[in-house]
Amino acid sequence: MAGRISDEELKERVRSLLQVDKDLRGYGLNADVVQGEVQLQGIVDTLKEKERAEKLASSIPGVKGVANAISVSTDGAIRNRDVATEVTEELATNHRVDLRRIGVAAVDRGTVVLKGHTDDTREIEAARTAAASARGVTDVVTDVKPEKKEPTLKDIFHNQVRNDKEEG
Structure with a gap:
């Protein structure tokens, strides 16, 4: 061919x-x-x-x-909390990741779960990449949800009006 x-x-x-x-x-x-x-x-x-x-x-x-x-592989035994610490350090050094929005939720035998809230897909990918750079990480699961928005007075008013209509 x-x-x-x-x-x-x-x-x-x-x-x-x-x-x-x-x-x-x-x-x-x-x-x-x-x-x-x-x-x-x-x-x-x-x-x-x-x-x-x-x-x-x-x-x-x-x-x-x-x-x-x-x-x-790592050069020896590494505990889940050590992996979590290293991932947190990697997240903290990445300027695209805000630790107030994304952090380590869990670590189990090298699998890291990232949790938090953000609408920025680039920040999520930056967090995933940072976590993958940490020693002992074999997989990264991203469980980051869209950012929670505080309701405005207008939202509360319209929600109450809808509720009043449903009751009447």
Whole structure:
């Protein structure tokens, strides 16, 4: 088939990209390719690095899909509260995240749940990215709701008028 890139060529392109990337080159990540599908393997320190490897592999023309089997590991046992502390520190250092609106709700074996209220999708994504940068995080669940608005006097008045009509 003319124009189709061979699996071997794709494998070399993916491996090369992973080896030259400043954030990933020290990990010795591996890639195999079967019928255009990339299988990534190896160990990294953060979820952000795992996701970066997948994004890089997906960016190569000819790649049909990526199965990311990269593991996120730490240098030893890490407790849930330690992960929560690290995530909170990452959130605090990100200028796009307001800790009054988004914070850590729970951590369970590397899965972090972010909770809060904001209408800003960029802030939610910034919080997710910051959390993924923390040591020990293997997954980030975002449970951020639209911001709660305080009712105005006009809202209260109209709500009361509607209630009065329903009673009458």
